[in-house]
Amino acid sequence: MRGPIIVPGVLCAMLFLGCATARTAQPADTEAAKPVGEPAGTAVRTPLVLAEGQVDTSSVESIIAGIIEPGMTQRQKAEAVYDFVRAHIFHAPAPREGPRANNFAYGVVYDPVKLVNVYGYTYCFGNRSALEGLWEAAGLEARGAGIGGHAIAEVYYDGQYHYYDANQQGYFLLPDGETVASMDQLERDPIRLILNQQNPSDPFFPAAGNPKVPYESRVILAAYFASRERQGPNANYHMHDTSVLRHRMSITLVPGMRYIRNFYPQGKYNYRPGQVADELENGYFDPVAGPQDFVSDRRYGNGHLLWQPDLRKSVGEYAAGVWDDSNIAQDEAGLTPEAPGQPARAVFRIALPYIIVGWPTSWESPPNPVGAAVVAATLHRKSEQDRQAISVSTDRGRTWTTAWTNEKLGTTTQVIDLSEHVVHHYKYLLRFELEAKENPADSRLSALSMNTSFQVAPTSLPALRPGDNQMTFKLGDETETEITTLDLSSSEAFQRDVHSFNGIWFRPWQIRGRQGQVGEVIYELTPPKPGTVAHVAAGAGCRRQPWRLHHQDDVKIYVAENEPKDWKLVFDDDVPIYMRHWSYRAFGSTDCSPGTERAYVKFAVRTESSVTLQELWLRMHWRPDGPPGLPERGVKVTHLWAEGGEERRHVQKIDQAPMTYTVTTGEDVVNRSVIIEPVRDPRTAWRENDPPLARPEPDPPQFLDRELRDEIRMLLRNIDDDPDEWLPIATEHRNEWLAGAARQGIAMFRMRFPIEPWSPGPMPELDADEQARLAEQVAASPVSRVIGQAATLLALGHPSGRDAAREVMAGPNRYQRLGFVRAVNRYAVPAVPDELLAGLTDDSRWVRLAVLQMIRRAPSKTALEAVAGMAEDDPLEWLREEAKSTLADAE
Numbered sequence: 106m107r108g109p110i111i112v113p114g115v116l117c118a119m120l121f122l123g124c125a126t127a128r129t130a131q132p133a134d135t136e137a138a139k140p141v142g143e144p145a146g147t148a149v150r151t152p153l154v155l156a157e158g159q160v161d162t163s164s165v166e167s168i169i170a171g172i173i174e175p176g177m178t179q180r181q182k183a184e185a186v187y188d189f190v191r192a193h194i195f196h197a198p199a200p201r202e203g204p205r206a207n208n209f210a211y212g213v214v215y216d217p218v219k220l221v222n223v224y225g226y227t228y229c230f231g232n233r234s235a236l237e238g239l240w241e242a243a244g245l246e247a248r249g250a251g252i253g254g255h256a257i258a259e260v261y262y263d264g265q266y267h268y269y270d271a272n273q274q275g276y277f278l279l280p281d282g283e284t285v286a287s288m289d290q291l292e293r294d295p296i297r298l299i300l301n302q303q304n305p306s307d308p309f310f311p312a313a314g315n316p317k318v319p320y321e322s323r324v325i326l327a328a329y330f331a332s333r334e335r336q337g338p339n340a341n342y343h344m345h346d347t348s349v350l351r352h353r354m355s356i357t358l359v360p361g362m363r364y365i366r367n368f369y370p371q372g373k374y375n376y377r378p379g380q381v382a383d384e385l386e387n388g389y390f391d392p393v394a395g396p397q398d399f400v401s402d403r404r405y406g407n408g409h410l411l412w413q414p415d416l417r418k419s420v421g422e423y424a425a426g427v428w429d430d431s432n433i434a435q436d437e438a439g440l441t442p443e444a445p446g447q448p449a450r451a452v453f454r455i456a457l458p459y460i461i462v463g464w465p466t467s468w469e470s471p472p473n474p475v476g477a478a479v480v481a482a483t484l485h486r487k488s489e490q491d492r493q494a495i496s497v498s499t500d501r502g503r504t505w506t507t508a509w510t511n512e513k514l515g516t517t518t519q520v521i522d523l524s525e526h527v528v529h530h531y532k533y534l535l536r537f538e539l540e541a542k543e544n545p546a547d548s549r550l551s552a553l554s555m556n557t558s559f560q561v562a563p564t565s566l567p568a569l570r571p572g573d574n575q576m577t578f579k580l581g582d583e584t585e586t587e588i589t590t591l592d593l594s595s596s597e598a599f600q601r602d603v604h605s606f607n608g609i610w611f612r613p614w615q616i617r618g619r620q621g622q623v624g625e626v627i628y629e630l631t632p633p634k635p636g637t638v639a640h641v642a643a644g645a646g647c648r649r650q651p652w653r654l655h656h657q658d659d660v661k662i663y664v665a666e667n668e669p670k671d672w673k674l675v676f677d678d679d680v681p682i683y684m685r686h687w688s689y690r691a692f693g694s695t696d697c698s699p700g701t702e703r704a705y706v707k708f709a710v711r712t713e714s715s716v717t718l719q720e721l722w723l724r725m726h727w728r729p730d731g732p733p734g735l736p737e738r739g740v741k742v743t744h745l746w747a748e749g750g751e752e753r754r755h756v757q758k759i760d761q762a763p764m765t766y767t768v769t770t771g772e773d774v775v776n777r778s779v780i781i782e783p784v785r786d787p788r789t790a791w792r793e794n795d796p797p798l799a800r801p802e803p804d805p806p807q808f809l810d811r812e813l814r815d816e817i818r819m820l821l822r823n824i825d826d827d828p829d830e831w832l833p834i835a836t837e838h839r840n841e842w843l844a845g846a847a848r849q850g851i852a853m854f855r856m857r858f859p860i861e862p863w864s865p866g867p868m869p870e871l872d873a874d875e876q877a878r879l880a881e882q883v884a885a886s887p888v889s890r891v892i893g894q895a896a897t898l899l900a901l902g903h904p905s906g907r908d909a910a911r912e913v914m915a916g917p918n919r920y921q922r923l924g925f926v927r928a929v930n931r932y933a934v935p936a937v938p939d940e941l942l943a944g945l946t947d948d949s950r951w952v953r954l955a956v957l958q959m960i961r962r963a964p965s966k967t968a969l970e971a972v973a974g975m976a977e978d979d980p981l982e983w984l985r986e987e988a989k990s991t992l993a994d995a996e
Contacts, residue, residue, distance in 0.1 A: 147425040147736050150357045150729075151581030152364075152781050154742055156567040156574060160189065162221050163354035163458075163581055165242045173243050179262035179986050183269065186239045186260075190217075191271040193564050194235060195398035196312070197226035198390050200375050202460065202529060203590060205614075210688040211646050211720050218352040223459050224375070225405060225562025226396045229320070230256035230347075232272035238348025244982035246950075249344045250288050251686070253329030254846055255320040259288055261983060263990060264961055273321065274400075275310035277302055288330070292341065294859035295327035311400045316821035318389055319846035324828045325821075328846065331853040344686030351644055351692075351724050354458040355586035359426040360736070360783045361415060363791070366408035368563040368776040370395060372800065373407050373462040373477070375529060375560055378470035391809055392468055406563040408778075410457060412555040415789045416440055422789070428454040428534065429502075439551035442541045449539040451550070452502070456532035459559035463524040468806040476558060477524035480535065481796030483552035485516045490542035493550075497526040498534040501589075501633075503601075505536060518552070520796050527557075531588075554795045567779055569746050571772050578742060579763035583733045584639050584726040591628070591721040604629040604669070604705065614719055615648075618712040623659075626710075626718075627669055631703040632727040638666075638701040639726045642694035643675070645708055646720030651685045655714035656918040662693040663707040672707060678716075681951050682923055688719070735762055738784035744768050745777035752777070758784070817843055824850065865933040865962070869897050880905035888912055889921055896928030899938050910940035919949040926955040936965035945975045950984060957987055964995045 155161055160171030172185045199213050200223075206212040214220060217235035220227050227235070233249045236258040240247035246261035259266040267285035269276045277286045280297075282304045291298055300323060302309075312321040319325045332341060358364055374395050390396075397404045414422040416439040423435060432449040434441050442449035455478070463477030486493050493511035498504060509521045527533040535555065541548040567576060592598035593614050609624035610617045618624030630641060641664050649658060658680075663672035675693025697704055704725065710718055740759040747753065748771045755768045817840055823831040828850060835847035871879065879898055883891045888909050895913070898906025913925045926941055937959045944956035957975070960968045969992060976988035 147421070147783070148357050148359050148729075149580070149736055149740055149781075149783055150583040150585065150733075151355050152358065152740060153579050153581055154567045154779055154781065155577050155579070156569070157576070159567055162193070162218070162565045165218060165239065165350050167581075168217070168221070168239060169242050179245060179983065179990075180267075182243045183240060183245055183260040183262055183267065186236065186243055186245075187269040187271050187276075190221075190232065190235050190239065191274045193221045193225065193562070194232055194271065195226045195401065195403045196228065196232075196272055197396035197398065199228040199231045200224050200226075200460075201377055202375070204592075204594065205720075206377060206529075215347055215349040215690075216352045217348060217350070218354065220562075222352075222354050222562055222565045223560055224396075225403065225564055226398070228256075229272040232256075233258040234347040234349070236260075236269065236271055237346075238350050241346075241348070242350070244986075246954075246981075246983045248681070249347045249686075250342065251344070252288070252341045253320075253332045253849055254842065255326065255329050257288065262986070264958065264987070270310070273310050273312055273326075274308045276306045278304040278306070288341070288343075290862060291327075291330040292860075293862055295330040295853065296858045299323060299327040299330070313825065315399070315818070316825070317399055317818055319821065319843055322821045322825050322846075324824050324832070324850050325846045328850040328853040331856060332849050342685035343681075343683045344689065345681050345684050346689040346691070349644060349690060349692075349722075350694075351588055351642060351722055352458070353586050353588075353724075353726075355581065355584065355726075356456070356458055357585060358740075358781065358783055359414075359422070360738075360785045361413050361422045361426060361789070362782060363411040363413075364408075364781045365411065365778055366561050366566055366780075367406050367778045368566060368568070369407070370405050371407040371558075372464055373474075373558050373560065374405050375460055375462055376465055376472055376474075378468070378472060389814070392806060403564065406561045406566070407462070407558060408459065408561045409556055409558045410455065412453075412455070412557075413792060413795065414453075414553060415786070416551060416553060417788075420786050420788060422786070423451075426453065428452045433539075434545060439549055440537075440539065441545040441549045442539050443545065445541045445543055445545055445547075447540070449541075449548075451537045451539075453535045453537075453555065454532065455535065455555065455557050457557065457559055458531070459561055461527050461530050461533075461557060462560045463528050463558060464800050465803055466801045467803050474524045474528050475522050475801060476798050477528045478522070478526075478533070478555070478557045479796045479798060480521045480523060480556075481518060481552075481554045482521070482537070482550060483516065483518045484511060485547075485549040485551065486511055486514055487544075487547035488514065488542060491548040492538065492540040493548055494538040495521060495523075496536040496538065497523055498536070499527060499530045499532075502534050516551075554792065556796050556798065563776075566776070567744075568776050569744060569768055569770050569774050571770055571774050574768040574770065575765060576742075576744075576757075576768055577763055577765050578740070578757075578759045580734070582639070582726065584728050585632075585636075587630075587633070587723075587725045587727065589723050591723065593719075593721065602628065609710070616708075616710060616718040616721075617716070618710045620713070623709050623711045626708045626721070628706045628721075628723055629669075629703060630706065630723060630725045632725075632729070634729055636727045636729040637699070638697045638704045639728045640694065640696050640724075641704045641706060641726075642692070642724040643706045643708070644690060644692040644720075644722050645718045647678075647689050647691055648687050648715070648717045648719050649680060649684075649689070650687060650715040653715040654680065654682060654684075654920060656920050657711060657713040658716040659709075659711040660691050660716060660718070661709040662691060663709065664693070664695050664697075665705040665707070666697055666701045667703060669705040669707070679919075679949050679951065682920055694724075735759065736783045738786075741780075741782050741784050743778075743780040743782075745780070746770060747775040747777060749773055813840065816840075828854065866931055868900060868932050868934065871897075871901065876901060876903055879903075883909055889918070892921065892924050893928050896925055896931070899940065900929055900932040900934050902938075907938070907940050910938060914940060914943045914947075919947070919952060922947060922952050923949065923955055926952060926959065930955070930959050934959075934963050936963050937968045939967055942968060942971045945971050946978075950981055953979065953984055954987070957984070957991060961991045961994065964991070969995055 161167040172189050201212040215234040217238045233256045237247040240260045266287040277298045313323045316322045417437045418435040429452040432443045434443040463474030465472035495509040496505040497508045539548045605627045607625045608619045608622040660678040662676035665672050742757045744755045757766050820835045832847045832850045838844045883895050895909035899910050944952045972988050979985045
């Protein structure tokens with residue numbers, strides 16, 4: 106029985122979901138479909154074409170496999186990720202998606218696979234998340250941060266964090282010429298390390314040569330680091346786990362499909378006018394030109410999936426591609442109802458790894474795009490009693506919108522633009538509805554063509570270069586991918602998706618555990634067609650107030666196979682104490698056993714203070730029944746390029762996978778397109794310009810203040826040339842971002858630098874009486890209230906300090922344990938007290954790291970023996986490597 110939904114008085118937005126509920130419902134991550142679809146040997150799944158030396162960017166796992174080599178040090182891994190991100194993501198307005206596109210935390214794209222493949226650009230905060238996510242996938246520890254008006258990322262190796270800026274392409278070295286500086290070190294001496302850097306990286310912040318936004322000025326960037334003492338929105342902060350690792354570049358192609366990806370833009374990109382107001386005000390972004398890099402020639406690209414299924418029964422392309430149908434008869438003239446007087450439906454699924462985009466018809470809000478998804482259909486309708494319509498669904502067939510109804514009689518070809526229904530989605534279902542009053546032949550669909558346009562990042566495509574190009578065609582894991590961001594907009598939407606829930610409070614976009622309980626929300630994942638579940642991933646957007654960190658606040662994610670029991674833990678929350686930003690991400694994944702028919706995901710949340718779930722998403726890789734491999738007729742790959750203004754092409758028949766082939770070009774190569782298509786029945790033919798597309802010509806925008814843009818850029822150049830003269834002038838500018846940054850620059854030059862880095866203080870000097878009085882205080886109070894006093898006694902080796910240390914280190918509060926270790930670390934102890942060595946196996950990685958850092962500074966034989974165990978057994982790769990590094994330093 107469903108748990109009660111309590112709506113108390115005016116708190117009607119808050120729902121208490123307190124009792125377990127089990128229900129039989131359509132799984133949250135699947136589309137309704139009966140077991141019809143392509144016959145064996147016709148579909149090609151996850152086809153990939155890679156140039157020699159190109160990284161496979163289709164998933165986080167393949168990216169890491171392509172850039173991380175065996176035997177790399179942690180620094181080499183960190184810099185391999187940094188080089189990859191700066192080569193694939195340039196600086197331009199951050200893309201936003203989904204129903205919460207206006208929400209900074211959950212609407213901005215933070216997925217590195219999307220940023221690398223779909224967009225190729227983002228602002229600093231998206232770039233920071235891509236770095237963080239890929240660093241962690243490479244087995245490193247990473248975190249994000251905000252400094253005044255810029256977002257950055259740091260990675261941990263060799264005993265400290267290091268700041269790499271892939272967005273602005275550079276980093277800063279300490280005076281030793283070797284060590285990459287951390288945020289903390291830059292805060293302490295920004296003038297020497299940034300403005301007077303003696304060992305610049307390569308590249309070294311190239312945008313500073315012609316800055317266009319404040320933090321591209323080196324003076325202002327340095328000032329942002331120096332603003333660490335400020336309060337309010339410009340204060341520096343740390344955050345953690347901002348990346349979203351959920352996307353994969355999976356696609357299934359059936360005969361009649363052409364998968365075309367272009368290296369050039371065609372004017373279609375993810376444009377949201379309401380979200381670029383700041384860019385327009387600052388004169389940074391020109392929406393007509395679209396996203397482009399200002400320090401290179403990188404831009405966005407476009408592509409389209411053309412689908413022209415031959416509807417003749419003898420050809421078999423309809424059977425190979427239809428997603429679902431009912432009451433449909435097929436002959437050599439196309440599709441009709443099987444029985445008159447009853448609805449007949451044929452459903453086609455368009456599922457892309459790229460976001461669907463169209464041309465704006467207006468540069469003012471709303472853009473009203475066209476050309477994102479266009480259908481051409483040849484139909485015959487005999488009488489007014491015969492009905493024909495097209496419906497669209499973007500929620501896996503749960504709801505349908507009628508997009509078009511045929512009002513004409515006779516045989517006609519109709520062109521229907523579906524853009525308003527599908528733009529900014531990644532997949533949709535298209536349903537043809539045929540109904541014949543008397544004779545099935547009176548309502549017929551005889552020809553069909555569907556064209557869906559998308560956005561693509563050209564740097565992710567297999568580019569040709571002058572000379573011989575070795576290309577490789579291969580198949581990925583040959584699974585289908587279903588990704589669902591669950592609808593938390595209302596209690597009805599939440600309950601529609603969920604399999605069961607217990608012990609939670611719900612209100613729109615927020616789930617929290619009942620006080621003193623662990624709340625649970627369970628979802629079921631089932632393949633939409635006959636097949637098995639190969640892999641499951643799940644994530645949550647979490648909120649936790651940094652000033653209300655509580656050790657019992659917790660988020661866990663579990664996965665179970667076939668039945669909701671025998672749960673496997675795939676994520677366990679461990680929020681660092683330094684976090685000063687409210688949002689972070691939970692993420693976990695696991696492979697499933699062969700033959701798994703369905704999977705279950707459980708989100709568990711305990712809210713003793715402030716933690717809530719703000720977003721939930723599921724990813725399922727499922728393997729359809731039937732033999733894997735290439736279609737029986739093979740696959741055709743076409744490379745298009747230009748040489749000296751003349752168009753060239755190379756067509757390659759693929760009859761095995763993997764397969765390597767060579768494309769030879771001349772000089773002056775301009776890449777155009779790469780096309781993948783299953784080889785069709787020789788009786789079929791492609792129809793050019795079907796469906797026809799017409800690009801609109803909207804009026805040019807009037808809201809880009811070019812005078813303001815030029816003023817800002819001139820001032821930024823002058824600030825770097827002569828800060829003493831131009832910073833005061835910039836403080837009076839009408840653009841508040843620039844004026845505020847200039848004020849921070851002036852404040853920086855008034856501060857005294859260099860600031861000495863932190864180092865432990867001397868050992869306390871207390872005589873026996875003073876130690877006894879301190880011990881009495883510790884004995885008379887709960888240890889949580891006398892952490893500092895107990896740490897002082899431990900540093901002195903006093904028995905009371907040792908007793909307190911054992912009590913704290915064995916206690917349940919990880920923040921107390923970490924605080925105690927840090928309190929002891931204030932003193933230059935000659936060796937880490939034995940009572941703290943238990944922290945090397947603590948369940949919190951932050952406690953383990955803090956103890957290891959102490960040992961690195963003050964090693965002892967006993968401590969190093971414990972570190973040797975950590976180097977072998979710690980569950981985190983980066984901490985194992987840090988332990989090995991500590992042992993190596995001690996030799």
